Amino acid sequence: MTDFFGDIAPVSFDPNGDGDLTFRHYDPDALVLGKRLEDHLRFSVAWWHSFAWPGGDPFGGQTFERPWFGDSMDDAKLKADVAFEMFRILGQPFFCFHDLDIRPEGDSFAESADRLDAITDYIGSKMERTGTKLLWGTANLFTHRRFMGGAATNPDPDVFAYAAATVKTCIDATKKLGGENYVLWGGREGYETLLNTNLVREREQAGRFLCMVVDYARKIGFDGTILIEPKPQEPTKHQYDYDVATVYGFLKDFGLENDVKVNIEQGHAILAGHSFEHELALAASLGIFGSIDMNRNDYQSGWDTDQFPDNVPEVARAYYEVLRAGGFSTGGTNFDAKLRRQSLDPMDLIAAHVGAMDVCARGLKAAAALLDSGELEAARAERYAGWETSDLLTSDLASIEARVRAGGVDPAPRSGRQERLENIWNRYV
Numbered sequence: 001m002t003d004f005f006g007d008i009a010p011v012s013f014d015p016n017g018d019g020d021l022t023f024r025h026y027d028p029d030a031l032v033l034g035k036r037l038e039d040h041l042r043f044s045v046a047w048w049h050s051f052a053w054p055g056g057d058p059f060g061g062q063t064f065e066r067p068w069f070g071d072s073m074d075d076a077k078l079k080a081d082v083a084f085e086m087f088r089i090l091g092q093p094f095f096c097f098h099d100l101d102i103r104p105e106g107d108s109f110a111e112s113a114d115r116l117d118a119i120t121d122y123i124g125s126k127m128e129r130t131g132t133k134l135l136w137g138t139a140n141l142f143t144h145r146r147f148m149g150g151a152a153t154n155p156d157p158d159v160f161a162y163a164a165a166t167v168k169t170c171i172d173a174t175k176k177l178g179g180e181n182y183v184l185w186g187g188r189e190g191y192e193t194l195l196n197t198n199l200v201r202e203r204e205q206a207g208r209f210l211c212m213v214v215d216y217a218r219k220i221g222f223d224g225t226i227l228i229e230p231k232p233q234e235p236t237k238h239q240y241d242y243d244v245a246t247v248y249g250f251l252k253d254f255g256l257e258n259d260v261k262v263n264i265e266q267g268h269a270i271l272a273g274h275s276f277e278h279e280l281a282l283a284a285s286l287g288i289f290g291s292i293d294m295n296r297n298d299y300q301s302g303w304d305t306d307q308f309p310d311n312v313p314e315v316a317r318a319y320y321e322v323l324r325a326g327g328f329s330t331g332g333t334n335f336d337a338k339l340r341r342q343s344l345d346p347m348d349l350i351a352a353h354v355g356a357m358d359v360c361a362r363g364l365k366a367a368a369a370l371l372d373s374g375e376l377e378a379a380r381a382e383r384y385a386g387w388e389t390s391d392l393l394t395s396d397l398a399s400i401e402a403r404v405r406a407g408g409v410d411p412a413p414r415s416g417r418q419e420r421l422e423n424i425w426n427r428y429v
C-alpha cells in the first residue's frame with residue numbers, strides 16, 4: 001500500500017450523489033441493449049499519461065512531483081502499486097501500457113528486456129489479485145533519440161532491427177499478461193522533409209515490419225487483435241498511417257486487411273481533418289474497426305493535447321457508430337488522456353477519469369436509445385430504397401444509355417431531410 005491517494009474511497013454510482021468523485025451516469029451493471037454498461041464501454045486507463053508524464057509542455061518542464069519519478073526498478077514498482085490503487089478506486093476493467101512506461105530503459109537491449117520481464121511479472125501478479133485486465137500493450141518507438149529518424153522506416157538497418165527486437169519483447173509481454181490487443185502507433189514512421197526521404201522504400205519497410213509482427217504474433221499463439229493507430233502528423237511532419245482510409249490502402253497493399261484493425265483516436269481524427277465518427281464509420285464499413293482512444297484536442301490550438309472528453313453530444317456520435325458496428329469485441333475505450341499541467345493533486349487524476357467515464361456513459365446511453373428507436377436507420381434505409389429494386393445499378397453503360405434515351409428514366413430530386421434528422425438526434429442527446 002502507498003498513501004498516494006490518501007483516503008479517496010472507491011468511486012460508486014449514485015445518480016443523485018453530490019460529491020466530486022461519484023458516478024452519476026456510469027452504472028457498470030446497468031443493462032443497455034441487453035448488455036452491461038461496463039461491457040459496452042470497456043474503459044481503460046493509459047499508464048503513460050497518468051503515471052509517467054511529468055507535466056511538461058513545449059515551454060516548460062515538469063510540474064508534477066510524484067514519489068515514483070526516477071530510473072530504478074523500485075520506482076517502477078512503486079508506480080505500479082499506485083496505478084493499481086487508482087484502478088481499485090475507479091473500478092475500470094482495463095489498462096494499457098508502453099514498455100517505457102512500466103520499466104526504466106536499461107544500459108543495453110538485454111537489460112531493458114530483462115526489466116520488462118521482471119516488471120510484467122510484478123504487474124501480472126497484481127492483475128491476478130485484482131482482476132484488472134490488459135486492453136493492449138505497445139512499444140515506445142518514438143521517445144529515445146535512436147528513433148528520431150523513424151523506427152521501422154529508419155534508413156539505418158540497425159534501428160530497424162532494434163525496433164523489431166523491441167516489438168518482439170512487447171508482444172511477448174502483452175501475451176504474457178493476457179492482453180486483448182497489441183497496438184502499433186507509428187509516431188516517427190513518417191518524414192520531416194521530402195528532401196531526404198525515399199517514400200517508396202520507407203513504405204515498403206513499414207509493410208515488411210508489419211508482416212513480421214503479424215507472423216510472429218500468430219506463431220506464438222497471441223490471439224488478440226493487432227491494431228494500427230492512425231495519426232496524420234505530430235511528431236513528424238507527415239505520418240504514413242495518416243488516417244483510416246490510408247491505413248486500409250496500406251493493409252490491402254501488403255495483404256494484411258484481415259489481420260490488422262485500427263485503434264482510432266478522437267484527437268487524431270480531428271488532426272486529419274475528419275470527425276471522429278467519420279473515422280469510426282469508415283473503419284466499421286471496411287471491416288477494420290478495433291478500438292478507440294477517447295481523448296480530444298484543443299479546438300483552438302489544434303495541438304494533440306490529449307484532454308479527457310467533456311462533451312456528451314460529441315462522444316454520443318462516436319458511440320452511435322461503435323454500436324452500429326456491433327460494439328467492441330476485443331477493443332475498448334482507452335483514455336489516452338492526460339491532466340492539464342496545473343492539475344497537481346492525486347484527486348485530479350481521479351476526477352479526470354470519473355468525469356470522462358460519466359461523459360462516455362451518457363453518450364453511449366443516448367446513442368443506444370437512438371439506435372434502438374430505429375428512427376435514423378429507417379430514414380437511411382428509406383433513402384437507399386431504390387438501390388434494392390432498380391436493375392440500373394448492375395447494367396452496363398451502353399444499355400443504360402439506351403434506356404435513358406428511350407425516356408424510361410426520370411431522375412427526381414428528393415429532400416435529404418438533414419434538419420429533420422438533426423432534430424431527431426437532438427431529441428436523444
Ligand code: XUL
Pocket residue numbers: 098138183185229231265293304336
Ligand atoms: C500518440 C498516441 C499514442 C498511442 C500509443 O499521439 O496516441 O500514445 O496511443 O503509442
Ligand code: CO
Pocket residue numbers: 229265293336
Ligand atoms: Co493514442
